[in-house]
Amino acid sequence: MRILLFAPWIRLWHWTNLLFIAGLTVSGLSLHFADPKVGVIDFSLAQRIHTIFGIALSVSYLFFVVANFATGNWLQYVPRRGHVLSDMVRQLAYYLGGIFPGRPAPFPVTAQDHFNPLQKVSYLAVMFGVMPILIGTGLLYLWPELAPDRLFGVDGLLPIAVLHYVAAYLIVLFLVVHVYLCTCGRTVLAHFQTMMTGWHEEDDTGSP
Numbered sequence: 001m002r003i004l005l006f007a008p009w010i011r012l013w014h015w016t017n018l019l020f021i022a023g024l025t026v027s028g029l030s031l032h033f034a035d036p037k038v039g040v041i042d043f044s045l046a047q048r049i050h051t052i053f054g055i056a057l058s059v060s061y062l063f064f065v066v067a068n069f070a071t072g073n074w075l076q077y078v079p080r081r082g083h084v085l086s087d088m089v090r091q092l093a094y095y096l097g098g099i100f101p102g103r104p105a106p107f108p109v110t111a112q113d114h115f116n117p118l119q120k121v122s123y124l125a126v127m128f129g130v131m132p133i134l135i136g137t138g139l140l141y142l143w144p145e146l147a148p149d150r151l152f153g154v155d156g157l158l159p160i161a162v163l164h165y166v167a168a169y170l171i172v173l174f175l176v177v178h179v180y181l182c183t184c185g186r187t188v189l190a191h192f193q194t195m196m197t198g199w200h201e202e203d204d205t206g207s208p
Contacts, residue, residue: 003111006198009067014195017060018175023053025172032165054138061135064127076113077127079120087117099184109200122174130170137164 006014030046041049068074080087090106095118098106107116115123137160140147147157185191186201194200 002199002201003109004198005109005111005114005194005200007071007073008198009071010073011195011198013060013064013067017057017064020053020057020060021171021175023049024057024168027053028168051142054135054142058135058139061131076115077120077124079117079124084117084121088121091116091118095181126171126174130167130174133163134167134171137161137167 027041027046027050030041031043031050087107094103094106105116107113109115140160141157141164144157147160149155182191185194190201
C-alpha cells in the first residue's frame with residue numbers, strides 16, 4: 001500500500017532548493033578560499049553566482065513559508081506536546097542501532113504524520129531558525145549599507161559574516177546527514193523516489 005506524502009509544490013520547492021544550496025555552497029567555498037590558484041571558480045564569477053543563487057534562495061524560502069502556512073503543511077513540523085525529548089531519544093537510538101538489523105521504525109510514516117520526532121525538531125530548527133539567519137545575513141552582505149556601522153564593539157559586518165558562515169556550515173552539515181538518511185529506506189533509492197513522485201511505500205523505514 002502506498003501513501004501520498006508530498007504535494008507537487010513541495011517536491012518542486014525541494015529540488016530547486018537543493019539546486020540553489022548546491023550553487024551557493026560551491027560558489028561560497030570559492031569566495032571563502034579566494035586564492036586564485038586554489039579557488040574552484042574564478043572569484044568574480046563565483047561572486048555573481050553566489051548573488052544570483054542567494055536571491056533565488058530568498059525567493060524560494062519566502063514561497064516555502066507562505067505555502068506552508070497557506071496549506072497547513074506547517075503542522076507536519078510540530079512535535080507532539082509533552083513527548084518531544086523522549087521521542088527524540090527513541091528515534092536517535094533507532095538511527096544509531098536499530099536501523100542496521102532492520103528493526104521497525106519507532107515512528108512509522110503515516111498520511112497524518114510525515115516525519116518522526118527527530119526530523120520535526122531538526123526541520124523546525126533548520127528551516128525556521130538557521131535558514132532565516134543565513135538569508136538575512138546574506139542580504140545584509142549584498143546591501144552592506146543596511147548593516148549597522150558597529151556591532152559588539154567591532155565593524156558591523158564582522159559579526160554578520162561570522163553568523164553567515166556558521167549558518168552556512170550548519171546547512172551543509174544538515175544536507176550531508178539528510179542525504180545519508182535518504183539512503184536508509186526500503187531500498188537505497190526509495191526515499192529519493194518518494195520526493196520525485198510524492199508516493200511513499202508503507203513499509204519504508206521512515207521519511208528522511
